[in-house]
Amino acid sequence: MAVSVRDVAARAGVSVGTVSNVLNRPDRVAASTVERVVAAIEELGFVRNDAARQLRAGHSRSIGLAVLDIGNPFFTDMARGAEDRARESGLSVLLANSDQDEQRETAHLDLFAEQRVFGILITPVGNTPRRLESLRAHGTPTVLVDQRADSDKFSSVAVDDVAGGYLAVRHLLDLGRRRIAFVGGPTRLRQVAERLEGARAAVAETAGATLEVLAREAPTVLQGRAAGEEIRERPASRRPDAVFAANDLLAMGVLQAFSMLGSVRVPDDIALIGYDDIDFAQSSVVPMSSIRQPSHAIGHTAVDLLIRENADGESFAPEQIVFQPELIVRDSTVGAAG
Template identity: 60%
Template sequence: MTTPSVHDVANSAGVSVGTVSNVLNHPHKVSPSTIERVQKAIESLGFIRNDAARQLRVGHSQTIGLVVLDVRNPFFTDIARGAEDKAAEGGLTVTLGNSDENSEREAKYLDLFEQQRVFGVLISPYGDITDRLDSMRKRGIPAVLVDRESPNSTFSSVSVDDIVGGKLAADHLLDIGRRRIAFIGGPMAIRQVSDRLAGARQAVDTVPGAQIEVIEIEGLSVIAGRAAGAEIVARVPADRPDAIFAANDLVAMGVLQALLMNGGTALAVRVPEDIALMGYDDIDFASAAVVPLSSISQPSAHMGRTAVEILLDEAANPETDRRQVVFAPKLVIRASTISAN
């Protein structure tokens, strides 16, 4: 049986081969009635487009490669959803890669995306990949940094001011009278973590008698947060902080579990009465926690959409000026820092 070709689709739909190509690649150039006619021909013939051949003709695929630090974090899945929605408007798809905060794994995804001649790359980098992204750009693959500003504005980026976010979090804890703040996060090699800590330090340094303890963890996960929380619970009450600022909501959720799982014992810790707890990202689970979690909100889905918009602009005009879009974080106050009584 002969595989149907684009010419067969054109003949069946009564249109030109160019019109079929526009329906497949630039549907905004074709009338709805023509699109419907061509799609019916495609379905009846069982036509499957040859993307490999198309890539050879145009030099790239219709796929955007997205690399995030941790796909388990709903913050990054929200970014991916925003990017996917915007990409779909332009007839593009998004392929998601999870670096898992690992430089080697990050490099492998970039290798894969380069081999696949992706349309462009969105990446929340773990290591210093400036040289690698510059090399890919010279080969026609533009890149936009997500959740990270670009050093020296070498690349366009979409991020949130994490220093301001860290300061917002610590200011709130200080405003409710807390003076012994523990920051839980890591690795510090992740720029977002170090920036959030830097902002918290700025706030603490302005208040006499306030202090900040840093508890560095190996990853931004619930498990790592639970372990850090258990270490705090094991201390005598006088040695515990009276507030905790977790580098993200997943860590804060783990800390909350550790603080509450000893309820009814000599090690019981009340939130927020004994220890106020602040997260970061304001993921959906934050408001649904057993003690709703105060957090710093980021416009994650909007960040994903904006990153794709910039990528499309740079693909159309590679010489355009690089853009650094920085969103302002917002404080969201819930029961983990403010008692209902």
């Protein structure tokens, strides 16, 4: 049988109200009494049930975080940034993986609502879900992460992905590459669509440059390898001379396909650049150039916004914070001697 507050009070020889004060407002209780109550808690193995306290407060001390793919180190780093900031304020993070599935995303949002979370951080699968609008209208602060908000109803923390796509392809063009291939997808993911938009803008301003789009079903290593194999099997005259992958996982797959038979040399035959600058990018067999996003700072900043919205209530004005991406140049575009 679970130990109750009444059991603790009886063992310590105090009232139930005193035990409650020790748990919630220990500064109002004499030190000797606190010691007796704590000793009784330890002897009985009492574990507090926060359900009633959450009902009184209107929310828990947990933040719901839903990401597109927890297998992607970018989202892992972002979650760590959120957790680090949450911990500073006595909050915890409940991490959910939508796996780019809108139904799973909705199920996670419903669960967060049932848990009366302190707030929600989410990288939506597509456009901002209506469920989010309902949750926010009923008092649950919400911040979009790694995606800019569609309107001024929500705060968001993101990176300028159009600028990032432009940076990546501009780098390839400045190296003299002219036949660029973009490996990415699905384009219903706004991040992918915006990186492609930036790539097209760079190509459009360069005479003689072309952009081929190799659409992928998902931004994974396996999908990147399939794209790389498709390129590798072409005659050399029909291959691109540079590849921009929509994230580093895709770029790693492309590099694996090129390296397997040794028939395509990176960067001599084909220069390769990814996006996110995850740790694996610099430690791959050919260190990969990439577009760096401040993943930890994105998570950290998003929690800051949640805390401010919770504190300000209806007077809070949503903010859209946009970080600028950074070009990181390594051997996969300029070679070891570059």
